[in-house]
Amino acid sequence: MNDMQSGKAGKSATVSARISPAGGLDILSRNEVIRLRDASGSGLHALLRRCALAVLTSGNLSDDPGSMFEQYPNFDIQVLQQDRGIKIELTHAPGQAFVDGQIIRGINELLVAVVRDIVYVSTQLEQGGFDLDDSVGITHAVFEILRNARILKAQIDPNLVVCWGGHSISREEYDYTKLVGYQLGLRGLDICTGCGPGAMKGPMKGATIAHAKQRRRNNRYIGVTEPGIIAAESPNPIVNHLVIMPDIEKRLEAFVRIGHGIIVFPGGVGTAEEILYLLGILLHPDNAGIPFPLIFTGPKQSAPYFEQIDRFLRLTLGDSVAQYYQIIIDNPGSVAHAMVRGIDKVRNHRLDNKDAFFFNWALSIPLPFQVPFRPTHEAMRGLAIHRDRPRHELAADLRRAFSGIVAGNVKEDGVRAIEQHGPFDIDGQADIMRALDELLQAFVIQHRMKLPGGAAYVPCYRVITG
8 A cells, every 4th residue: 555644533534545456356447447437427436436435434333325425525436557457546535444554454355346346247238248138137147247256156065144134133133143143153154144234244243253163264254235225234344255236136136046045133124125025036936846945033032023024924925925934033053953954955956956056046036026126206106015916926016115115214316215205105905004014113113224322213105004
């Protein structure tokens, strides 16, 4: 690093520096560098700046997408082409990303991942490298992004557990996620999450201790995010493989394609969205018989939360939906045992069907689950939440309802839309609407919409119950 300059002291201390990238990105073409600087009018620089600042503020607990830029309004990043490779120039960067004048190695690697994924995806889109008009093409795009990010590893038995859950959880729930991660790590399982705090950090933290005890090296702590959410869920410091997917739908597909099983901890609307996405896929007739272990778990005090989730799922999708998941309360060891057994079934099924261990090609994901949902007021009002549809289609629209609420809560475009036009209206079958309203009210009461201690939560939605 050179040209080191420090800004004001305190929480918002800033540093200006020129750094050498670490972690597998040595060169870029002149065209790629120009596009990142916005000289071509590509619009990529704003995206690069937003994602880079999220990485540099790793560990930030705010879920306000605008707070980072209010705290660091003069931050900028430029990628420079030089004779011996590239340099990353940071201006007024958060001082917490540096120690004794050097950028923290892990943050450097995550910063490189940001540049890598933004450049790769934008280049492929510009050159027509991705066919996003049909389901097969979208799945191949997800595969290519993950491969370019070096997430896909051959010659490794199935061992990747995806952990979902809220970033705004209680201390007891967070400690429980660490205990589950510890039990998974003792059994040689790697962890993938949405990369943020709370239930996305705890399993990784627990697994690191277990992996160290087992003297296990080359551990994978994979964080999968997307540009609209990264500012609200900055990567936690344990993530050692970060990938930024283009949108929430490709992020969700990445989870189910690379994961060999999924554990769901307590969360809020984002977690409900993920649950409905996966159940919608598993309910599709084309996926009958494909094993996919799914476990809901939390400490004893979280039992009512999962009872409520279970009631909502049974009410909307029928009692038989419960065959696709297990609920295990306050027993990390049992969770790990159940996951190991489930992954053994996945392994045997993949061997019998000659499917890859590193990417679940066999799972059919219909196009409506893959096409980005833009949560405008009109789109939210147009959701068809009625039981006179196939269950996987109803699950897809329920997922979109929760996705819109996530956008209205934490995504910059969604927050702006709510400020301009008021809350989203969600309408549908009366008993489903009442159950949805009850579930969302419980999330608010339990502080699952915002971090406790902040301003009172103002709903970005209005459920039409009568």
